[in-house]
Amino acid sequence: MEVMRILHMNKGNGETSYAKNSIVQSNIISLGRRVMDEALKKLMIRNSEILSFGIADLGCSSGPNSLLSISNIVETIQNLCHDLDRPVPELSLSLNDLPSNDFNYIFASLPEFYDRVKKRDNNYESLGFEHGSGGPCFVSAVPGSFYGRLFPRRSLHFVHSSSSLHWLSQVPCGEVNKKDGVVITADLDNRGKIYLSKTSPKSAHKVYALQFQTDFSVFLRSRSEELVPGGRMVLSFLGRSSPDPTTEESCYQWELLAQALMSLAKEGIIEEENIDAFNAPYYAASPEELKMAIEKEGSFSIDRLEISPVDWEGGSISDDSYDIVRFKPEALASGRRVAKTIRAVVEPMLEPTFGQKVMDELFERYAKLVGEYVYVSSPRYTIVIVSLLRMG
Template sequence: MEVMQVLHMNKGEGETSYAKNSIVQRKIISVATSIIEKAVEECLEKNFLDSMGIADLGCSSGPNSLMVISDIIDTVYATSNRKGIPLPELRVSLNDLPGNDFNNIFISLPEFYSQLKMEKNIGPEGCFISGVPGSFYGRLFPKKSLHFIHSSSSLHWLSQVPRLLDSNILKPLNKGNIYISKTSPGSVLDAYLSQFKRDFSVFLKSRSEEMVVDGHMVLSFMGRVSTDPSSEESCMQWELLAQALMSMALEGLIEEEKIDSFNAPYYAPSAQEVRSVVEEEGSFTINCLEAFEIEWDGGAPSNNNFQKHIDKIEKDNFSRGQQVAKTIRAVVESMLEVHFGRKIIDELFKRYAQVVGDYFSRTSAKNIDLVISLTKKG
């Protein structure tokens, strides 16, 4: 699978779009706000800047795309005022893969600039926003051009499916699974970890070349606190999606071989795995590394239209299952459509909502969000 070509969040503003189904990602951004603000403040404390380079990597599209940038600008503005120094010129780069819906972001820029001018008297001549399409697993920006980098809900995506899995299509190593599970052999777990280490190391090396000394970076991505890569906290959403796919295979709606040959280009690392790669690569100092629990549906309120004549607990589970299915569909539909075809997608996510709702009836369901703050070494 050519991840760079097929991975993108659902475009536009329709019912299955990422723009309308990204409340979980917004929650992830919000829990990291204080860490982001501290990093920006420290960046300005160490540097008197005429021009400040800022990048958001994996910006996607929709209302979340400019939310982080707005928060960063707020912090730069407040810190500059407190220190009594001129506001630096802001060079803001929004990055994602080429298939991203950049037009959705650009259309919202006039309103963003208007609000910036009204609230802070910052015009377009003081804040330059541009789109930078490309993979962050490699260089994206000129050397020493960035002072602050942010990335949220992106680095759990790998640059490719682990080579070992991609090269054994005729004899699948991870039969019946689409990601790591309790039934996956050790070789599959090792392959995913190796791919993550390679990718994250390349990411860090690339950013180190693009950042100034004492530049700061805050990264948030799905992870785990368990040492076991097959633990429910990092694998269950994929496990349930595999169950939905297998139920369709049993009815002849999908070939089981198609499921066996699909492997998600994704890895949820442990905090220790993240720390180990950072220390081995050597370009950054870790300021903090924290883990947060995030509910699968982001704590979204349930739809009250379902309240009548249905037991509240069952209704909540059903409604939350639907919400999770919409969230996951907005993120992975592009990959699934390329592999399985367009016609199975609606039925697949109908079934996925049901199995997720059933899972909610048995247990609480939370993801682990890792947030790491880093400083570029001298």
């Protein structure tokens, strides 16, 4: 399974599209905003002489959220410059995602984006602020994998990424044996599951963790070359709070999807061995794993590392003892919404293995399973938010 080809959100504007089902991701962007604003403030204060800032949003996807992050960034910088009484610098804003992402969709809303930026700027001017006329914004798209170089050396001052770094560059391979120079990759022996689970063998845990370490190191090394010293990076993505990668917060959305798939297999609609062979190119990392990778790579210092629980619809959970009591119809409706959100993201991944024609049935069953689960439990994701400083 080539991740480059199958890792993209559901296209277009239809009922199952990512564009129509991306509120969770939008909420995660909002959740990270405070940390992002703080990082931007430190960046702006330290770099008062720079006239042109290079900014990148990695894994922008294509939907209403695609311009949300850079829109927030521009707004924060405009406000900061106003507070600091200095002109807004030129902003070069790069949107990155894999080449299969629907960039045309984003470009169609660019004229409106530019209008909005300009209008906000004019508001300042009409209020009599000296530096109302801000520097221009230049939006570009950079198609490619962020697990590798994307930008020229020292061309960036700020990197942002939300809801993307939980995707791996590839499905982890099983243990590798070299026999007479021949490399043999075993499968993960992850029967009846599509991600790490209580029943997964320890070897699967190992290769998943290793794949994350490898990928995240390449990510950091690439960004360390692209960022100027003193540059900053704010990353938020799905992770976990406990060392165990098989607690419910880490994997239960996949567990239920595996259950839905298995129910189809039991009825002979799909092949059970296809489920055994399929593993998601996903990893929910723990803060400790993150710290380890960052320290090992050595170019970045951690300015802030937070974990934040959100419910499965992306709602923020302030109280740790949070528990929602739902009536059954409400829980089932929530299940349908959650299933739609997840379908918009994972359908392109599942289709090549299980076929397009079972998708409706699969996600109907999944919606029911999620609904039942939401009724008896209060499931949550753990969002990891990390703010990094490029040292040197």
